[in-house]
Amino acid sequence: xxxxxxxxxxPFIANSQSTKHLSFDxxxxxxxxxxxxxxxxxxxxxxxxxxxxxxxxxLIIAKPSTRSLQGNGxxxxxxxxxxxxxQQRFExxxxxxxxxxxxxxxxxxxxxxxxxxxRLSNERVIVKEIAAIHKGSRKKPLAVYLxxxxxxxxxxxxxxxxxxxxxxxxxxxxxxKVKNAPxxxxxxxxxxxxxxxxxxxxxxxxxxxxxxxxxxxxxIRNL
Numbered sequence: 605x606x607x608x609x610x611x612x613x614x615p616f617i618a619n620s621q622s623t624k625h626l627s628f629d630x631x632x633x634x635x636x637x638x639x640x641x642x643x644x645x646x647x648x649x650x651x652x653x654x655x656x657x658x659x660x661x662x663l664i665i666a667k668p669s670t671r672s673l674q675g676n677g678x679x680x681x682x683x684x685x686x687x688x689x690x691q692q693r694f695e696x697x698x699x700x701x702x703x704x705x706x707x708x709x710x711x712x713x714x715x716x717x718x719x720x721x722x723r724l725s726n727e728r729v730i731v732k733e734i735a736a737i738h739k740g741s742r743k744k745p746l747a748v749y750l751x752x753x754x755x756x757x758x759x760x761x762x763x764x765x766x767x768x769x770x771x772x773x774x775x776x777x778x779x780x781k782v783k784n785a786p787x788x789x790x791x792x793x794x795x796x797x798x799x800x801x802x803x804x805x806x807x808x809x810x811x812x813x814x815x816x817x818x819x820x821x822x823x824i825r826n827l
Contacts, residue, residue, distance in 0.1 A: 625646060625649070626649045626650070626746075627649070631747070632745050632746075637736075642738055643736075644735060648734065649734050655782040657731060657750070659731055659732070659734060660730065662730055663730075663782060664781040664782075665720075665724050665725060665726065665727040665729060665766075665780060666725065666780055668692035668693050668695075668779065669777035670692065671691070691721060692721060694721075694724070695719070696774040696777065697719070697769075697774065698720075699766060699767075700763055700765060701751055701767060728755055731750055732751045732752060734748065734749075734750055735751075736748050747771075748770070748772070750767065751767055752766040752767070768780060788823075789823060789824055792823035793824055799813050799816045
């Protein structure tokens with residue numbers, strides 16, 4: 605009888621482990637997240653915007669969200685000068701795989717130079733790992749991070765992986781994009797404005813503009 609019970613329930617247990625899913629609502633629900641260990645791995649994650657990210661999916665590294673000044677000090681006749689130039693870099697996308705939490709902030713195990721610049725923009729990557737980590741103690745909500753690899757299994761320079769330190773922030777600040785994700789209200793407005801300009805320039809026809817307007821209107825009105 606013991607063997608029969610084990611055989612009966614084993615398929616259910618195996619299936620539940622292989623279909624582990626996490627949603628944004630769960631990351632904010634204390635009834636759920638207080639029992640979750642740091643670095644718990646998942647097969648898929650549904651974002652606050654409703655986009656589903658699964659292991660093996662393709663994402664797009666979009667654009668850096670942080671601007672910084674870099675340069676060298678120059679001394680001329682005892683007078684100090686600073687030759688600098690502005691550089692854009694990513695805040696939530698990092699080179700490398702390991703990730704730790706310190707003072708409620710995600711940091712990598714590498715130097716600040718491990719944050720990519722805009723040279724990584726428009727790179728298509730594949731999701732290798734999805735995991736959750738508390739923003740502090742077990743009583744704090746979860747943040748989701750991703751480990752990414754190149755589509756052709758090559759490395760990002762000397763690094764084999766990228767880490768997205770906080771998926772929701774990375775999406776909010778436009779550092780990553782979900783392939784085929786629905787447009788946000790702001791993106792729909794921008795697309796409609798651009799289409800109107802193209803219509804005024806006679807680059808697209810009134811019929812093409814009307815088609816885009818019909819598609820964008822429900823997104824703008826949140827219908």
